[in-house]
Amino acid sequence: MTEERLRLRFAPSPTGHLHLGGARTALFNWLLARHTGGTFILRIEDTDRSRSTEEYEAAILEAMRWLGLDWDEGPEVGGSRGPYRQTERTDLYRAAADRLLREGKAYRCTCSAEELDARRKEAEARKVPFRYDGRCREKGEVPGRPFALRLRIPDEGTVVVDDLLRGRVEFPNRDLDDWILLRSDGTPTYNFCVVVDDVGMGITDVLRGDDHLSNTPKQVHLFRALGHSLPRFAHVPMILGSDRTRLSKRHAATAVLAYRDEGYLPEAVVNYLARLSWSAGDQEIFTREELVAKFSLEGTGKSAAVFNPEKLKWVNAEKMRALSPEALGERLLPHLERRGWKPPDRAWIGRLAVAMQERAQTLGEIADAAAFCFAEPERDARAAAKWLVPSVAPALRDLLAGLEAATGWEEAAVKPLFESTLARHGLKMAALAQAVRVALTGKDVSPPIYDVLWLLGRERSLARLRRALDAIEAPTP
RNA sequence: GGCCCCGUCGUCUAGGCCGGUCUAGGACAUCAGGUUUUCAACCUGGUAACACGGGUUCGAAUCCCGUCGGGGUCACCA
Numbered sequence: 001m002t003e004e005r006l007r008l009r010f011a012p013s014p015t016g017h018l019h020l021g022g023a024r025t026a027l028f029n030w031l032l033a034r035h036t037g038g039t040f041i042l043r044i045e046d047t048d049r050s051r052s053t054e055e056y057e058a059a060i061l062e063a064m065r066w067l068g069l070d071w072d073e074g075p076e077v078g079g080s081r082g083p084y085r086q087t088e089r090t091d092l093y094r095a096a097a098d099r100l101l102r103e104g105k106a107y108r109c110t111c112s113a114e115e116l117d118a119r120r121k122e123a124e125a126r127k128v129p130f131r132y133d134g135r136c137r138e139k140g141e142v143p144g145r146p147f148a149l150r151l152r153i154p155d156e157g158t159v160v161v162d163d164l165l166r167g168r169v170e171f172p173n174r175d176l177d178d179w180i181l182l183r184s185d186g187t188p189t190y191n192f193c194v195v196v197d198d199v200g201m202g203i204t205d206v207l208r209g210d211d212h213l214s215n216t217p218k219q220v221h222l223f224r225a226l227g228h229s230l231p232r233f234a235h236v237p238m239i240l241g242s243d244r245t246r247l248s249k250r251h252a253a254t255a256v257l258a259y260r261d262e263g264y265l266p267e268a269v270v271n272y273l274a275r276l277s278w279s280a281g282d283q284e285i286f287t288r289e290e291l292v293a294k295f296s297l298e299g300t301g302k303s304a305a306v307f308n309p310e311k312l313k314w315v316n317a318e319k320m321r322a323l324s325p326e327a328l329g330e331r332l333l334p335h336l337e338r339r340g341w342k343p344p345d346r347a348w349i350g351r352l353a354v355a356m357q358e359r360a361q362t363l364g365e366i367a368d369a370a371a372f373c374f375a376e377p378e379r380d381a382r383a384a385a386k387w388l389v390p391s392v393a394p395a396l397r398d399l400l401a402g403l404e405a406a407t408g409w410e411e412a413a414v415k416p417l418f419e420s421t422l423a424r425h426g427l428k429m430a431a432l433a434q435a436v437r438v439a440l441t442g443k444d445v446s447p448p449i450y451d452v453l454w455l456l457g458r459e460r461s462l463a464r465l466r467r468a469l470d471a472i473e474a475p476t477p
Numbered sequence: 478g479g480c481c482c483c484g485u486c487g488u489c490u491a492g493g494c495c496g497g498u499c500u501a502g503g504a505c506a507u508c509a510g511g512u513u514u515u516c517a518a519c520c521u522g523g524u525a526a527c528a529c530g531g532g533u534u535c536g537a538a539u540c541c542c543g544u545c546g547g548g549g550u551c552a553c554c555a
Contacts, residue, residue, distance in 0.1 A: 011555095012555095013554090013555050015554085015555070045555065047554095047555080048554060048555065050554095051554075051555085052555095109553090111553095112553090113552090113553055116552085116553080117552090120552085124478090127478065128478095128479090129478075129479045129480085129551080130551085131479095131551090148553050163482095166481095166482070166483095169481070169482080170481095171480075171481075172480080175479070175480050175481095175551090176480095177551090179552095180552085180553050182553085183553040184553060185553080187553085189552095189553070189554085189555090190554070190555045191555090194555095209549095210482070210483090210548085210549065211548095211549055211550070212549095212550095213481065213482065213549075213550080214480075214481055214482090214549070214550040214551070215550080215555095217481095235482085237482090237483080237548095238548080238549075240547095240548075242487095242488085244547060244548070245547095245548075246548080246549080272489095275489065275490080275504090276489070277489090277490090278490095279489080279490055279491070281491070281503085282490085282491065282502080282503040282504075283503095283504095284489090284490095284503080284504050284505085301490080302482080302483065303482090303483050303484065303548095304482095304483070304547085304548065304549090305488090305489065305490090306487095306488060306489075307488090307489095308487095308488050308489065308505070308506085310488080310505060310506055311488070311489065311504080311505045311506080312505095313505090314504085314505055314506085315505090317518095321518085356517090357518090358517060358518040358519090359516060359517040359518070360517080369516095387515095418514085428514085429513095429514045430513090430514055430515080431514090432514075433514035433515070434514070434515060436514090437514080437515060438515095443515090444515060444516090445515055445516045445517095446515065446516075447515090447516085447517095448514075448515085448516090449514060449515080450514095
């Protein structure tokens with residue numbers, strides 16, 4: 001398999017955002033394509049016109065690009081490559097349907113949706129499984145009556161799906177329907193388009209979610225009816241929520257772009273998703289190149305994986321630490337701007353990045369940690385009561401005087417002032433640093449104190465220190 | 478309910494094909510200690526799993542059968 005150049009596809013329908021589960025399926029397809037030097041195709045399954053929107057499609061493409069999952073084929077649109085869209089391929093489905101009808105492999109069914117519904121309900125009431133009985137198989141055309149096109153499926157026998165991950169899976173034909181290829185309005189259904197397109201696009205390996213395994217026998221019959229050999233199938237496990245049901249909004253944010261907006265790195269999302277139902281020994285952190293080099297179906301498991309937001313955060317933290325301060329700063333900028341904050345310059349962002357790189361798990365957390373620089377912070381009463389106490393006032397005043405006279409504002413200039421103050425007043429660093437911290441940031445948790453001073457700047461730092469001192473020394477009413 | 482898939486620490490997983498080297502390894506989380514200007518990071522240590530029952534075998538997490546549990550799917554949705 002590593003010799004063969006595979007042709008793989010990811011086929012989302014634009015009826016919602018790209019979610020974590022879809023992204024993982026896309027990633028596995030992409031990884032396998034890149035690993036084998038093959039081809040990765042993106043196909044938009046928009047046959048359901050009523051639920052598909054252009055906005056969702058655009059969002060899916062944006063998410064794919066953000067994750068770095070680039071596709072190789074598709075129509076040229078304005079210099080860039082668009083995905084394939086099923087709505088632009090209706091002629092193909094029409095032609096395939098005509099042929100199947102002509103060859104007697106499909107037939108017209110004039111049962112109305114209402115009739116079918118009634119029969120289904122009746123079957124349910126009698127507690128027998130409902131299955132279309134094929135009553136229109138020999139009926140032929142009924143003039144003036146709308147019809148759906150159904151695929152003829154044998155009553156006896158079994159279909160075998162040879163799954164790369166699950167092995168040989170058998171489905172009795174009696175459990176399968178003569179399923180609908182074309183609706184009575186002439187539009188093709190999902191399962192029909194999928195097969196026509198997988199054939200037409202020369203897909204060698206259908207890698208998709210586990211939830212499609214039960215669709216597969218139906219599709220296998222269609223591949224055969226179309227006279228085409230089967231692709232290989234691999235049904236990958238799904239991603240579950242903490243209660244072990246299909247991951248949904250109930251469990252966590254599911255939209256890929258929501259993670260971008262919260263300050264996750266795309267390489268972290270990719271790394272985390274790759275490790276769900278896949279592993280390569282004990283390795284947890286992978287570069288994109290390592291993933292491409294090491295990914296294979298051999299390392300892929302068969303049981304569903306529960307999404308764990310904590311571990312995603314950890315991976316993200318690891319990825320943030322792997323970045324240079326400049327690169328991290330680069331990624332940080334949009335998150336500052338999103339909050340309406342305008343950082344003074346690159347050096348400032350770089351300093352923030354260095355100060356926070358080991359203290360935050362997302363870019364959003366780093367940005368939030370800089371809040372004290374962009375607005376007058378509210379002073380946390382409990383923190384102030386604990387640290388801004390009369391006993392540190394003399395030392396604070398002493399430090400303030402030193403800072404006012406200081407010629408520089410870098411750590412090298414400021415640190416000796418702290419140390420000499422400590423020595424003169426017999427204080428512990430904690431007492432002084434915490435007091436300054438609360439004075440400058442309003443809180444008792446912040447980036448390292450010298451970074452806080454630098455980020456805030458000389459004037460504002462001095463002003464906040466003076467104000468804090470005034471507050472301590474003011475006679476309590 | 479029918480059909481199908483799955484079942485190792487709370488979670489992600491290694492090991493299972495080629496039974497002994499597994500008193501089951503790693504990671505996240507968690508707990509304790511260390512370090513420390515806060516918070517982190519970091520270091521050390523700990524708690525924690527082969528779903529259950531049979532069988533095969535000298536020996537089973539690993540092979541077989543069954544049970545139970547979980548999930549998926551049963552549309553003129555995708």
